[in-house]
Amino acid sequence: MKELKLEDVSVGRGGAPIVRDVSLTVTSGEVTVLLGPNGAGKTTLLEAIAGVLPITSGRLTGDGDDLSGLDRVSRAKRGIALVEQGRTVFSGLTVAENLRVVRRGTGGDRALDLFPELGKRMDTQAGLLSGGEQQMVVLARALSMSPSVLLIDEMSLGLAPVIVKRLLPAVRALADAGAAVLLVEQFATLALEIGDTAHVLAGGRLTHSGPAAPLRKSPDVLHAAYLGEPAGQS
Numbered sequence: 696m697k698e699l700k701l702e703d704v705s706v707g708r709g710g711a712p713i714v715r716d717v718s719l720t721v722t723s724g725e726v727t728v729l730l731g732p733n734g735a736g737k738t739t740l741l742e743a744i745a746g747v748l749p750i751t752s753g754r755l756t757g758d759g760d761d762l763s764g765l766d767r768v769s770r771a772k773r774g775i776a777l778v779e780q781g782r783t784v785f786s787g788l789t790v791a792e793n794l795r796v797v798r799r800g801t802g803g804d805r806a807l808d809l810f811p812e813l814g815k816r817m818d819t820q821a822g823l824l825s826g827g828e829q830q831m832v833v834l835a836r837a838l839s840m841s842p843s844v845l846l847i848d849e850m851s852l853g854l855a856p857v858i859v860k861r862l863l864p865a866v867r868a869l870a871d872a873g874a875a876v877l878l879v880e881q882f883a884t885l886a887l888e889i890g891d892t893a894h895v896l897a898g899g900r901l902t903h904s905g906p907a908a909p910l911r912k913s914p915d916v917l918h919a920a921y922l923g924e925p926a927g928q929s
């Protein structure tokens with residue numbers, strides 16, 4: 696899949712509207728950053744794309760094909776992978792076993808190219824790794840599935856910025872290798888450094904959409920968008 700497209704997508708939880716009329720495109724080779732305050736609906740939107748939650752209205756297409764009728768497994772088979780919030784390693788299994796759970800093709804080897812430090816920890820129980828190393832396993836596991844669309848939900852949760860700085864270039868490398876990446880990240884400045892396009896979601900609506908580069912130098916625009924003030928639509 697080269698292009699994932701959302702057109703006026705709305706998503707609810709338990710009957711309550713959470714995400715409203717979101718339109719955005721995630722393209723192969725690019726990192727699309729999705730920023731926004733807590734509770735804005737970022738996780739809800741990623742879950743709707745992955746097929747965990749239904750879309751209430753709007754269109755979700757992959758290379759022009761309607762995906763909304765597909766369940767989560769079918770969307771995964773179409774190449775959509777969701778790296779969920781929180782580190783979700785199988786803590787009782789070794790790193791090698793964690794990677795083997797989903798491994799197919801050559802994705803696992805690519806994962807080791809990205810995080811060579813995991814090579815030395817293959818026989819270690821994943822639950823004994825540091826938080827940053829666990830997140831590497833989670834990313835490596837997603838990569839093992841050779842996804843064409845990678846949805847990453849706040850992988851930095853609970854990690855120090857120095858670790859996040861190690862992980863984000865790997866995300867950039869995945870996009871450079873051809874993946875379409877949609878990255879939800881609380882460290883806005885760090886995410887914008889590796890992003891091509893940025894969207895800000897506040898109160899369930901997009902309040903800013905545009906190239907990532909100008910936002911790096913415009914904290915005021917970012918701040919206004921976080922507060923829900925529409926600015927700089929493009």
Ligand SMILES: Nc1ncnc2c1ncn2[C@@H]1O[C@H](COP(=O)(O)OP(=O)(O)OP(=O)(O)O)[C@@H](O)[C@H]1O
Nearest residue numbers: 708709713731732733734735736737738739740849
């Ligand atoms: N399981 C649920 N049932 C009902 N409402 C929920 C559920 N999970 C989240 N919500 C509500 O949906 C809204 C959006 O939550 P969501 O987790 O999508 O936001 P977010 O932008 O990812 O926030 P955060 O950055 O805090 O993770 C919030 O108001 C939240 O209270």
